[in-house]
Amino acid sequence: MFRQVKRRTAGRRNFEESNNKKLDYDLPKLYSCRLSFYDLPPTREITLEEFEKWAIDRLKILIEIESCNARSKSLKEIESSIRGLLLKYLPLSENQNIEERMKDHYSHYILRLVFCRTEELRKKFIKNETILFKVRYNSLQPREQQEFIELNKYKLSSWEYVTPQEKSELFDKLFASSYLMLKSHFLSGGENLTYDEVKQHVLIKENFIKLPFEKITNLVGTRSIYLHNGYGYLPTSLQLNLLSIEFQENLSLQLMKTFQTIPRLEEDDRLLPLLNNLSKSFSSFKYDTEMDPALISDINATSITSNSISKHFPLCAKHLQNNLIANSHLKYGGRQQLGLFLKGIGLNVDEAIKYWSHQFTKGGSMTVDTFNKEYKYNIRHQYGLEGARINYKPWDCSTILSKPRPNKNEYHGCPYRDFSIDKLVSSLNSMGINDQQELNSIVDDVGRHDYTIACTRVFELTHKSQIKNSQDSHINHPNLYFDRSRLLERGQNKEA
Amino acid sequence: MPVEQFEDESINKGSKKPSESDMLYYYKRLLPFRQIFQWLSHSPKPTKDFTFREFAYEHRSGAYQRYNSYTSLEDFKQTVINANPTRFEIGAVYKINPKDRKNLPKSVMKPVSKELVFDIDLTDYDDIRTCCQGTDICCKCWKFIQVGSKIIEFSLRQDFGFQHLIWVFSGRRGAHCWISDIRARNLDENSRRSIVEYLDILGKNGNKKSIKKPYHPHIERSFEILKNEFNNIVLTDQDPWFTDSTMSSDSKNWKCVDDLLSFIPNKELSKELKSKWQKDIHSTSKDKWEDINTIASKVLKSKSEVNYLNDAKKDIIIYFMYPRLDIEVSRQIIHLLKSPFCIHPGTGNVCVPFNPFKNISDNKEDDEYGFNPLNSPNIRDIQNELENYNKGNNELHDWEKTSLKPYIEYFSHFVNELTKEELKKRSRDNENENNLEF
Numbered sequence: 001m002f003r004q005v006k007r008r009t010a011g012r013r014n015f016e017e018s019n020n021k022k023l024d025y026d027l028p029k030l031y032s033c034r035l036s037f038y039d040l041p042p043t044r045e046i047t048l049e050e051f052e053k054w055a056i057d058r059l060k061i062l063i064e065i066e067s068c069n070a071r072s073k074s075l076k077e078i079e080s081s082i083r084g085l086l087l088k089y090l091p092l093s094e095n096q097n098i099e100e101r102m103k104d105h106y107s108h109y110i111l112r113l114v115f116c117r118t119e120e121l122r123k124k125f126i127k128n129e130t131i132l133f134k135v136r137y138n139s140l141q142p143r144e145q146q147e148f149i150e151l152n153k154y155k156l157s158s159w160e161y162v163t164p165q166e167k168s169e170l171f172d173k174l175f176a177s178s179y180l181m182l183k184s185h186f187l188s189g190g191e192n193l194t195y196d197e198v199k200q201h202v203l204i205k206e207n208f209i210k211l212p213f214e215k216i217t218n219l220v221g222t223r224s225i226y227l228h229n230g231y232g233y234l235p236t237s238l239q240l241n242l243l244s245i246e247f248q249e250n251l252s253l254q255l256m257k258t259f260q261t262i263p264r265l266e267e268d269d270r271l272l273p274l275l276n277n278l279s280k281s282f283s284s285f286k287y288d289t290e291m292d293p294a295l296i297s298d299i300n301a302t303s304i305t306s307n308s309i310s311k312h313f314p315l316c317a318k319h320l321q322n323n324l325i326a327n328s329h330l331k332y333g334g335r336q337q338l339g340l341f342l343k344g345i346g347l348n349v350d351e352a353i354k355y356w357s358h359q360f361t362k363g364g365s366m367t368v369d370t371f372n373k374e375y376k377y378n379i380r381h382q383y384g385l386e387g388a389r390i391n392y393k394p395w396d397c398s399t400i401l402s403k404p405r406p407n408k409n410e411y412h413g414c415p416y417r418d419f420s421i422d423k424l425v426s427s428l429n430s431m432g433i434n435d436q437q438e439l440n441s442i443v444d445d446v447g448r449h450d451y452t453i454a455c456t457r458v459f460e461l462t463h464k465s466q467i468k469n470s471q472d473s474h475i476n477h478p479n480l481y482f483d484r485s486r487l488l489e490r491g492q493n494k495e496a
Numbered sequence: 497m498p499v500e501q502f503e504d505e506s507i508n509k510g511s512k513k514p515s516e517s518d519m520l521y522y523y524k525r526l527l528p529f530r531q532i533f534q535w536l537s538h539s540p541k542p543t544k545d546f547t548f549r550e551f552a553y554e555h556r557s558g559a560y561q562r563y564n565s566y567t568s569l570e571d572f573k574q575t576v577i578n579a580n581p582t583r584f585e586i587g588a589v590y591k592i593n594p595k596d597r598k599n600l601p602k603s604v605m606k607p608v609s610k611e612l613v614f615d616i617d618l619t620d621y622d623d624i625r626t627c628c629q630g631t632d633i634c635c636k637c638w639k640f641i642q643v644g645s646k647i648i649e650f651s652l653r654q655d656f657g658f659q660h661l662i663w664v665f666s667g668r669r670g671a672h673c674w675i676s677d678i679r680a681r682n683l684d685e686n687s688r689r690s691i692v693e694y695l696d697i698l699g700k701n702g703n704k705k706s707i708k709k710p711y712h713p714h715i716e717r718s719f720e721i722l723k724n725e726f727n728n729i730v731l732t733d734q735d736p737w738f739t740d741s742t743m744s745s746d747s748k749n750w751k752c753v754d755d756l757l758s759f760i761p762n763k764e765l766s767k768e769l770k771s772k773w774q775k776d777i778h779s780t781s782k783d784k785w786e787d788i789n790t791i792a793s794k795v796l797k798s799k800s801e802v803n804y805l806n807d808a809k810k811d812i813i814i815y816f817m818y819p820r821l822d823i824e825v826s827r828q829i830i831h832l833l834k835s836p837f838c839i840h841p842g843t844g845n846v847c848v849p850f851n852p853f854k855n856i857s858d859n860k861e862d863d864e865y866g867f868n869p870l871n872s873p874n875i876r877d878i879q880n881e882l883e884n885y886n887k888g889n890n891e892l893h894d895w896e897k898t899s900l901k902p903y904i905e906y907f908s909h910f911v912n913e914l915t916k917e918e919l920k921k922r923s924r925d926n927e928n929e930n931n932l933e934f
């Protein structure tokens with residue numbers, strides 16, 4: 001295995017120094033609530049495998065949040081987008097499951113090491129962790145929320161609950177002060193409440209806390225709360241903002257401290273590459289292709305050119321196939337990109353050879369013999385049947401974007417990056433996107449170089465009628481686009 | 497960073513400017529050093545709040561000398577007399593003695609605390625003032641400061657819970673508010689900024705966007721104060737929207753009228769009003785204010801249109817009368833501000849404290865104004881008062897023999913209340929410390 005001792009010291013020292021004082025606590029207390037400000041660093045040993053696995057699992061969730069965020073999803077939408085992922089990779093159940101809480105705790109601290117190293121990474125990490133914190137706070141039972149606040153009293157000592165009597169005495173003022181902020185709070189959650197509905201809500205549902213105005217200067221400056229005698233009155237719905245500011249500030253401070261201790265971590269030659277890899281994979285996360293034979297029975301050399309299959313292709317694959325059909329040829333980059341994509345959707349090696357040979361010879365400019373001599377090997381190679389016998393995986397978006405851009409008569413790459421705006425818009429038109437505002441939002445994404453976000457948006461727009469609740473997620477792989485599209489179609493057929 | 501500059505002599509009669517010997521006389525015999533010292537030390541004895549405090553001088557030459565500090569009341573008085581500046585300003589309390597800053601790295605020269613301060617100045621009201629312009633003031637336009645200081649004071653006391661605040665006449669056309677509560681002194685710049693932003697409802701340069709509804713309780717309370725004064729101050733005294741048939745369409749009055757019309761939410765109504773007023777041979781602000789209702793009852797059809805107009809009328813009252821604040825003065829901890837009881841170098845007026853709610857001058861004539869800047873003590877007057885005092889009562893301080901008396905008494909009361917609370921707090925802290933030790 002590996003040297004447990006060294007790993008332990010390396011990690012431990014960093015965690016501890018990042019908190020700057022000697023800590024004395026035991027596990028039940030540390031994990032007594034499923035939500036955490038992560039104030040206390042972990043001290044127990046874990047294996048290198050756990051170290052990596054836990055970090056990657058948490059990373060998957062942060063990546064999804066990042067992607068939702070880039071598409072300006074509301075907190076509610078993000079919640080539903082990551083619900084499944086959370087259950088799978090980072091569950092935190094209500095019962096005292098120490099294992100789960102430990103994984104959450106450790107993975108957070110490991111990613112601190114990963115993300116503390118540049119300003120940009122720190123910002124991303126803080127932003128996404130804060131959203132995760134909010135999502136989790138919202139999923140707590142009200143009882144747990146109170147327990148959590150109780151547990152963190154030492155941070156939030158200045159919180160004081162307003163009695164029902166005081167609330168009813170001050171009601172008009174409390175309402176007039178908080179109306180606009182509550183209104184936009186609900187709006188960001190997708191609920192458009194009327195003036196009277198907000199009033200009812202404040203009357204019935206909102207409790208208020210009061211705290212020294214110095215703690216909430218941003219709300220004071222915008223006149224978003226009621227102020228009396230040096231105290232600001234904050235409705236329950238907005239208390240999460242306050243908690244998350246606390247969380248954010250805390251994390252930002254801790255990340256800087258971690259950053260300052262990182263050089264000492266480099267003594268451990270096995271951790272650094274691991275951390276480097278993790279931070280790299282944040283921007284290019286690998287999509288695993290898992291194939292179910294039952295789902296690929298209709299994939300063969302002829303069906304893939306039919307509309308019933310190719311309508312599920314993302315624009316890059318469509319573009320490649322269209323040009324292959326039109327020119328009876330594709331250059332190397334295009335063959336690689338399309339070939340592996342087709343492999344990913346379930347086209348087996350025999351069907352692949354049939355497909356490519358037909359396409360290359362149908363125009364009459366190439367004989368089957370030439371094809372077999374010059375191109376067959378290449379296809380078998382893709383399937384790991386020749387050469388190094390590597391089972392090549394379909395390219396994900398970041399691989400596609402990292403390859404040289406297509407030259408004239410080349411069609412690989414990412415259309416969102418490589419097309420002129422006019423060409424892109426007319427391609428989008430032919431996919432059924434005609435609304436000017438929708439087109440603009442895609443062009444905006446492209447302008448920001450957020451190509452996968454543009455592609456995800458296109459997916460959402462072209463599947464509007466099938467997507468019921470926004471359980472979808474960021475598309476960073478052409479095969480994910482295809483699979484998800486087919487899945488939606490199957491779901492619809494089942495219903496019908 | 498002097499807040500007010502010297503004005504050129506063409507505006508101010510040269511005779512009003514105090515001479516070097518006037519100033520020396522005033523510092524030696526009249527300026528209440530003890531009260532100022534105790535106010536800043538929060539104790540009758542020198543504390544770090546006083547000894548680590550920055551003072552700055554403005555000299556007759558125009559030179560500005562920062563980072564002075566004093567060890568005691570005597571040192572304070574003697575050093576000011578020796579320097580004989582045209583005025584001195586009060587800055588922040590620092591972590592170290594500001595005098596020692598030269599021998600220490602810059603980073604230790606950190607401001608620790610300072611009174612929270614506000615500055616309202618009549619020059620910011622020039623778009624609505626018709627009685628005076630620029631540095632001139634009269635009793636009419638002082639009413640803007642009067643009502644403004646009430647609004648600020650209500651909020652500081654009721655919303656922020658401050659208790660120890662005092663308003664000081666800036667000597668010419670404005671007023672400063674000093675808040676001395678320990679909580680206010682310890683505010684960081686972020687909190688100071690949030691307080692000014694909270695109070696500064698018009699935003700930078702008097703934002704003309706409509707104020708959000710429902711009004712925040714602070715705005716509602718301010719409106720209640722302003723609406724009672726609107727008729728008197730704006731419609732009657734200032735009459736900014738007065739027009740008659742002789743005025744050209746690009747006169748200041750017509751610009752003010754357009755300003756007024758820009759608040760009217762209904763295009764048709766504002767068109768109708770303008771064409772009526774253009775035809776009127778003689779139309780005062782009061783006439784126009786009434787016209788708005790009369791024409792509206794003909795033009796506006798729905799209840800909601802009427803509601804919008806009523807909201808807009810409230811906005812107008814607030815827009816033209818709400819105090820306009822200098823944000824930087826309040827936000828920066830290191831900002832220096834002229835000390836109370838200094839002499840304004842241009843006017844010779846004493847920067848006396850005043851009560852926005854009640855006249856304290858003992859002069860019945862002033863009661864109408866609360867504080868009347870035109871009758872406020874001037875260095876020449878009080879010199880004469882002192883020279884002509886011949887009751888031979890040696891038990892009195894010199895200032896008690898002049899019209900400064902009620903102002904210094906008012907200030908002393910303020911300082912005593914503040915000191916009492918500080919002492920209480922200090923003994924509480926000591927007790928707690930002792931409890932910890934034993």
Ligand SMILES: [Zn+2]
Pocket residue numbers: 627628632633634635636637638
């Ligand atoms: Zn005037």
